[in-house]
Amino acid sequence: MIRKIIKIDKKKCNGCGICADACHEGAIGMVEGKAELLRDDYCDGLGDCLPACPAGAISFEEREAAAYDEAAVKERMAAKKAAAAPRPAESQLSQWPVQIKLAPVNAPYFDNAKLLIAADCTAYAYAAFHSDFIAGRITLVGCPKLDAVDYSEKLTAIITNNNIKDVTVVRMEVPCCGGIEQAVKTALQNSGKMIPWQVVTISIGGQILA
Template identity: 35%
Template sequence: MKRTIIKIDEELCNGCGVCVKGCHEGALQLINGKAMLVSELYCDGLGACLGDCPVGAITLEERESEPYDETAVMTRLMKKGDSVILAHLKHLFEHDQHDFLAEAESVLKANNVSVPLYKQLKKKVVPNITGLVGHQHSGCPGSREMSFTPSSVQPVVATGSQPSELQQWPVQLHLVSPGATFLKGADLLVAADCCAFSVGDFHQTYLKGKRLVIACPKLDHGKDVYINKLADMIDHGGINTLTVMIMEVPCCGGLLSICQEAQKLASRHVPLKLIRISLKGEKLEDRWV
């Protein structure tokens, strides 16, 4: 079957092993100093490990693969104790994988395994359950429901409606031609879809003076197309600089990986900057990569 599954760039991988420790499902192992996907059956394709990788060596791709087997995963995890089981259930819960959760519960019930705190987890009443499972691996909060109060910073009083800083159309990366005339000599902002909605001053602070393409590394199809297209924009489109703007959620790190792969593929070098934004719209990181 064709499904989303992780892909590891062995050249980028530095063998730190962080992703292996973070993959409770057991799909990854460290072999000859490199992280390897050793079992497609155990890879759920949700991409929580993307945020664990410090060098951006892990991305998501859609390809022919064996289907994920939750029963096999849970049968394996039962031997590792309650903390590992709970971490896995939390991972599924945060990604709204209700079918896999039901399957996992059936396996636990059939084997008379009871996990403390799981009922509380389902009710979302454990505020810091990661502290109870040993490993601070929160999965991808990108699909978890959250509410927070906007910043109490004194609002800026506008004298009128703020003008848009968008200078071209289209903006979705699949739709933008690498040969578009507006790319020539441009500073290109590659922004994750959610960024503009999370940052109050997106247009004035981040988009002004730049050309824009948007993409979602978790939900969009054709990641290889993105890599090749960005490489063409560097080589033939004549862009001046590349700035990738992503959210703090782990799955969003895939967009940085896409830009880095494009930078490697291109024969011409352009500087690459990373801007990382918190869920509340605060700038967490702003640096040249």
């Protein structure tokens, strides 16, 4: 079909790439440092790229060209957007199970382990939970309010029967999370071991408070 479509003068093109950015359909690309119309059916002929060109290298012409394929353009741009979207980080979890109630008392992964004991909600509230807390640690999670159980006996057994290097407790700022912190304190005391430990508190807004 004969229709209006853009024309790029490569002699005038200075390779700035502004036109490629201005083309919402992705019809223009940079090839060997020069702007180029990649496909006729991606050009809608509206010329959003014309005023963007500082070198005056783009103009309109009427010629035989494939019809503008709006569906193909939308599919291409959706794929481009998906490819540019941030990809989720890889899981840093190194063992299973993670629930305190289900965890074994003895397991090879506890040997010389840095132990993370976390309230269930913390992984949802704190976006970088895997990279900042799980990485390099053996992870145990629980919610004393929902489980309606005192974890101290199970944690005492784990700490007593294994060579734990240190313990990190991650809890939410809400009062019910005090149960998991207290359970760890009790377990450490009952084990009779002097193990370095720390408590990190996460706000309901996902920020580290302490």
